[in-house]
Amino acid sequence: MRRTPLPWLGMLLLAYLLVPVAAFFVRLPGTDWKQAAAPGVGAALWLSVYTASIATLVIVVLGIPLGYLLARSRGRFAHLIGVAVQLPLALPPLISGILLIFVVGPYTRLGRLFGGGLTDSVTGIVLAQVFVAAPFLVIAARSAFAEVDPAAEEVAATLGHGRLARFARVALPGAAGGIRSGVLLSWLRAFGEFGATVVLAYNPNALPVFVYVQFSGSGLPGTTIPVLLTLGAALVVLLLADRRPGGRGLLRRRPSVLPEPVAPTAVAGPLLELSVRAHVGGFRLDVDHRAGARRLAILGPSGAGKSCTLRVIAGLLTPDAGHLRAGGADLLGVPAERRGIGYLPQDSSLLPRMRLADQITFGVGSDPAVAAFWARRLGIDGLLDRYPDQLSGGQRRRAAMARALARQPRILLFDEPFTGLDTPVREELRLLLRTVTRETGLTTVLVTHDPVDAAMLADEVVVMDGGRVLQAGPQREVFARPASPAVARLLGVRNLRPGHVRDGRLVDGDLTVTLAAPVPDGPATWCVRPEDVRIGVSPAPGRAPATGDAGYAGGADAPAVGAVVRDVIHLGAIAEVVAATPAGTELTAHVPALGAPAPGTAVRLTVPPGAVTTWPRGT
Numbered sequence: 266m267r268r269t270p271l272p273w274l275g276m277l278l279l280a281y282l283l284v285p286v287a288a289f290f291v292r293l294p295g296t297d298w299k300q301a302a303a304p305g306v307g308a309a310l311w312l313s314v315y316t317a318s319i320a321t322l323v324i325v326v327l328g329i330p331l332g333y334l335l336a337r338s339r340g341r342f343a344h345l346i347g348v349a350v351q352l353p354l355a356l357p358p359l360i361s362g363i364l365l366i367f368v369v370g371p372y373t374r375l376g377r378l379f380g381g382g383l384t385d386s387v388t389g390i391v392l393a394q395v396f397v398a399a400p401f402l403v404i405a406a407r408s409a410f411a412e413v414d415p416a417a418e419e420v421a422a423t424l425g426h427g428r429l430a431r432f433a434r435v436a437l438p439g440a441a442g443g444i445r446s447g448v449l450l451s452w453l454r455a456f457g458e459f460g461a462t463v464v465l466a467y468n469p470n471a472l473p474v475f476v477y478v479q480f481s482g483s484g485l486p487g488t489t490i491p492v493l494l495t496l497g498a499a500l501v502v503l504l505l506a507d508r509r510p511g512g513r514g515l516l517r518r519r520p521s522v523l524p525e526p527v528a529p530t531a532v533a534g535p536l537l538e539l540s541v542r543a544h545v546g547g548f549r550l551d552v553d554h555r556a557g558a559r560r561l562a563i564l565g566p567s568g569a570g571k572s573c574t575l576r577v578i579a580g581l582l583t584p585d586a587g588h589l590r591a592g593g594a595d596l597l598g599v600p601a602e603r604r605g606i607g608y609l610p611q612d613s614s615l616l617p618r619m620r621l622a623d624q625i626t627f628g629v630g631s632d633p634a635v636a637a638f639w640a641r642r643l644g645i646d647g648l649l650d651r652y653p654d655q656l657s658g659g660q661r662r663r664a665a666m667a668r669a670l671a672r673q674p675r676i677l678l679f680d681e682p683f684t685g686l687d688t689p690v691r692e693e694l695r696l697l698l699r700t701v702t703r704e705t706g707l708t709t710v711l712v713t714h715d716p717v718d719a720a721m722l723a724d725e726v727v728v729m730d731g732g733r734v735l736q737a738g739p740q741r742e743v744f745a746r747p748a749s750p751a752v753a754r755l756l757g758v759r760n761l762r763p764g765h766v767r768d769g770r771l772v773d774g775d776l777t778v779t780l781a782a783p784v785p786d787g788p789a790t791w792c793v794r795p796e797d798v799r800i801g802v803s804p805a806p807g808r809a810p811a812t813g814d815a816g817y818a819g820g821a822d823a824p825a826v827g828a829v830v831r832d833v834i835h836l837g838a839i840a841e842v843v844a845a846t847p848a849g850t851e852l853t854a855h856v857p858a859l860g861a862p863a864p865g866t867a868v869r870l871t872v873p874p875g876a877v878t879t880w881p882r883g884t
């Protein structure tokens with residue numbers, strides 16, 4: 266490896282930082298302790314510890330909420346406040362002291378109100394310390410709160426926790442490590458504060474002022490003990506501040522026990538009626554749907570507005586106008602914590618420092634016996650003592666589900682519940698969810714971009730794009746008759762092709778299908794599902810069969826067209842066969858895997874008229 270000067274440069278600075286401390290300790294054995302023990306050092310040390318502790322207490326009470334607000338606020342104003350909070354760090358402490366004189370000095374209103382007691386007093390020392398030390402905690406708290414996933418607080422809201430409880434039980438524990446460092450550093454800064462203190466409160470002497478007075482009077486010997494004490498305090502505080510957070514306590518905790526499982530009382534979820542308009546940033550949501558079934562899926566591409574719709578239902582996004590009814594009762598005026606709606610966001614948002622047993626009983630009004638029922642039903646009852654980072658992705662989803670179900674909600678919302686899971690886990694969880702949603706009678710709304718999820722977990726489908734509903738209705742109907750090519754595309758319909766309708770017949774290259782119902786002439790988009798395309802091997806392999814040779818593959822009702830197999834994809838029991846006609850019309854057909862033709866085989870394709878859907882081009 267080529268040598269670079271970088272380590273040497275770094276080492277030089279490190280030496281410059283440490284050598285003065287080392288030099289102090291080298292000289293320490295030769296200290297004349299009689300001369301060093303200047304009278305008043307104990308009182309000065311006590312005063313500094315005392316005032317720094319009071320100042321830190323004030324900073325904690327006011328600075329943690331400010332750090333939280335800054336972490337959760339957006340926009341220019343919040344940014345400006347964030348910069349302003351750091352001002353005391355940028356100013357020389359002497360200047361900070363002078364600025365404080367303008368507010369608490371003896372001739373100001375405040376100063377007169379307190380009879381001049383805000384300067385040259387213990388209060389003055391505390392005021393100076395708060396001013397210079399507060400930014401350390403506010404900055405640390407803001408960064409620590411910014412690391413706490415806001416989705417965890419939102420979920421806590423849907424679990425019945427009000428604002429203060431969310432702050433105390435979700436945000437504060439999540440940010441505890443960073444806040445602890447901020448508190449310790451603030452204390453240290455307050456303890457060592459000199460510049461602002463000499464201006465605002467020269468008397469009585471806190472330790473740094475005492476050291477200065479000693480140094481001015483008798484030189485270095487009188488400073489030995491204060492320096493020693495200050496170095497000791499700094500070392501202890503820095504070591505405490507650097508301790509890694511996230512420890513789970515030295516004491517072994519007792520195993521979690523839940524009561525005997527009790528099945529929840531059966532409920533019939535309400536039917537939802539949604540008509541809302543909302544703005545989220547520059548995005549406009551305009552959704553209308555009156556559900557005719559309890560199990561609903563919202564399907565659409567990324568950015569369609571699916572999650573926003575779900576958040577409106579959960580009470581986490583307030584629309585500009587409209588209404589939201591559940592079984593006739595209006596929900597829009599009800600805050601999230603009182604809607605009684607279970608909400609599972611894209612990630613499971615479990616709380617990092619909580620064991621599974623506590624997670625699933627975290628909701629307000631959760632019934633531990635019902636939580637135990639769901640833990641068993643969802644197969645996580647053996648993991649009650651685990652923390653979220655000791656669970657797999659699938660187990661975390663199950664835990665989040667049990668947590669929501671333990672409150673016995675009547676409505677349960679799932680936002681992409683299978684994202685990021687391996688295929689077998691996904692399949693297993695999907696089947697479990699299908700069983701649970703069918704047996705509970707709950708109203709469920711599933712957000713997904715996967716048509717298979719919608720087919721398995723919903724009786725009714727709402728297809729969305731661009732913040733609007735493109736089509737809604739019973740799942741089978743929507744899948745069988747997409748209202749437009751866009752919907753067909755979102756439903757994953759294969760064989761979506763351009764064609765032409767002429768005299769009641771669809772023409773696409775050399776494929777002609779007589780349509781079952783009359784359709785206006787003109788350019789069209791058409792589709793047929795792969796499972797409806799029939800395929801048969803040509804009687805004379807290698808010879809391109811004649812177009813329109815009726816009846817070979819599909820029976821007498823539909824004409825067949827010759828084609829050659831381009832590709833075959835085996836998907837377990839079925840195979841996907843891609844075949845193209847001589848004119849280039851390419852269709853995909855699903856056939857039993859056993860007996861699927863090999864690539865290059867000449868085949869005949871039949872498209873039954875009843876299986877074709879057409880739309881005038883441009884819809």
Ligand SMILES: Nc1ncnc2c1ncn2[C@@H]1O[C@H](COP(=O)(O)OP(=O)(O)OP(=O)(O)O)[C@@H](O)[C@H]1O
Binds near residue numbers: 545569571
């Ligand atoms: N907090 C926000 N601020 C600004 N824009 C937002 C915010 N949340 C969502 N959006 C925008 O609203 C639109 C819809 O977002 P939404 O999360 O509802 O989409 P989605 O259909 O759920 O997509 P995905 O499947 O990717 O989650 C997107 O364009 C997104 O960028």
